[in-house]
Every structure is written in structure tokens, then in C-alpha cells.
Amino acid sequence: MQGLEGSRELGAGRQPATQRRLVFEHTVDGLFRFSLRSRLSSQAWNALRGVGIDLSKPLLPAYSYETWKRALELTVADLYPLVPREEGWRQLGREVVNGMVHTVLGRAMVGVARLLGPLRSLRRLNNTxxxxxxxxxxxxxxLSPTSCEVWINEVMGQPTYYAGILEACIGLAGGQRARARVVSLEGPGARLHVEWEE
Structure with missing residues (x-):
């Protein structure tokens, strides 16, 4: 199911029993319209349409977790068929961040990250x-002024995707030669170690 269709408005103070997992429009826009606009094959664009992301139309306010995950799987297979799967996911994580910087929200976040620097930016990672x-x-x-351990609750079975996101975020905040590695998988989540140079 794509977008917000089927969602219901809740009264003030009421929470859904199970919150629907959604990816917001600017995330989809940043990746597919900015970062990967001219790099995906026509077959990949058609496959994205088939899973619910039709870039020939205005984007929906949000897309379901399932739609996003399937779109990313299709994208990795199309863009990185000759590299190990984990490295393809890492590169896609970087592309998500690189695309987001072209959105209104992303530009504002990059400005703040550059002012804060890598460590203080990572302290705001949950908000990001x-x-x-x-x-x-x-x-x-x-762990030190240039290294941290990051726990993420949901990595879609692809922790190196989040390694790529972390590396790109640190780079945007001014860190040099950032490298993230998976320490452990923890249910649907993972723990990653990230380090960089000033």
C-alpha cells in the first residue's frame, strides 16, 4: 500500500495501537529525483512505478515502509550489480544523504551539521x-572525540545501508575519511562503529 491511503485521523492524545511505518516525501524526492535522476535504467523506473513510486506524478506525502524497502532493493540491483551486495547497500545509503541535501529540509540540516561538526551532529542523529x-x-x-557506537532499531536487514548514511552524514559535517562498520545485528536493528578524522 502506498502513501497515506487507508490512514485515519486520531483524536488528540490518542495513539494508534500499531503505528504505521512511513517514509516521508522529501526522502523519496531526494534519492530518486536528485541523486539518482539520470542513473537508473528505464526498467528500474518501471519497476519503481510497479511498487508504488511513480515519479511521473507528484509525490505522495509519505510512502509505506514496505514500498520504500522494495524500491531500495530494486535500486541496489539496478545500480550495483557488479559489487558485493553489502557494498551496494552502503553506496545507496550515501546516495540517500547526497540526494537529501538538495531538498529544502536537507539544505537546512546540512547548514546546521557544518556548524556543529561531526560529533555534535551525531548527538542529533536520532532527530536527523x-x-x-x-x-x-x-x-x-x-567512545572518543572521533569515534562512536550507534545503535539503530530498524535496518531493513541491510545494516551497511545505514553505514553509508552515517559515513555521508559525517562527511557533510566536516569529518574526513569516515568509516562505519557493523558490530552486531540485534533483532531488526544493528549496532555500528563509526570513526573519522578531524
Whole structure:
């Protein structure tokens, strides 16, 4: 199911029993209209339409987790058929961030990240991730001024995707040679170690 169709308005103070996981329009826009606009094959564009992301029409306010995950799987298969799957997902994570910087919200976030620098930006990572969707959460453990451990609650079975996101975010905040590696998988989530140079 795509977009917000089927959602119901809740009264003030009431929460849904199970919150529907949604990815917001600017995340989809940043990746597909800015970062990958001329790089996907025509077959991939048709496949995206088939799973519910039709870029020939105005985007919906949000897309379901299932639609987003399937769109990313199709994209990795189309863009990175000759690299190991984990590396393809890492590169796609970087592309998501690179595309977001062209959106209104992304430009504002980049400005703040550059002012804060890598470590202080990572301290705000949970807010950054929550600006892209309504279900990903993170916790940060600082290990040194240039390294942290990051727990993320949901990685879609592809933790290197989030490694790529972390590396790109640190780069935008001014960190050099950022590298993230998966420490452990924890249910649907993962723990990653990230380090960089000033």
C-alpha cells in the first residue's frame, strides 16, 4: 500500500495501537529525483512505478515502509550489480544523504551539521533520522572525540545501508575519511562503529 491511503485521523492524545511505518516525501524526492535522476535504467523506473513510486506524478506525502524497502532493493540491483551486495547497500545509503541535501529540509540540516561538526551532529542523529521517516530510532555511545557506537532499531536487514548514511552524514559535517562498520545485528536493528578524522 502506498502513501497515506487507508490512514485515519486520531483524536488528540490518542495513539494508534500499531503505528504505521512511513517514509516521508522529501526522502523519496531526494534519492530518486536528485541523486539518482539520470542513473537508473528505464526498467528500474518501471519497476519503481510497479511498487508504488511513480515519479511521473507528484509525490505522495509519505510512502509505506514496505514500498520504500522494495524500491531500495530494486535500486541496489539496478545500480550495483557488479559489487558485493553489502557494498551496494552502503553506496545507496550515501546516495540517500547526497540526494537529501538538495531538498529544502536537507539544505537546512546540512547548514546546521557544518556548524556543529561531526560529533555534535551525531548527538542529533536520532532527530536527523526521524526527519526521514517515523520509525527509525538511534542511540549514540561516544567512545572518543572521533569515534562512536550507534545503535539503530530498524535496518531493513541491510545494516551497511545505514553505514553509508552515517559515513555521508559525517562527511557533510566536516569529518574526513569516515568509516562505519557493523558490530552486531540485534533483532531488526544493528549496532555500528563509526570513526573519522578531524
Amino acid at each position: 533520522l526521524r526527519s526521514a521517516d517515523n520509525y527509525v530510532e538511534s542511540r549514540l555511545t561516544e
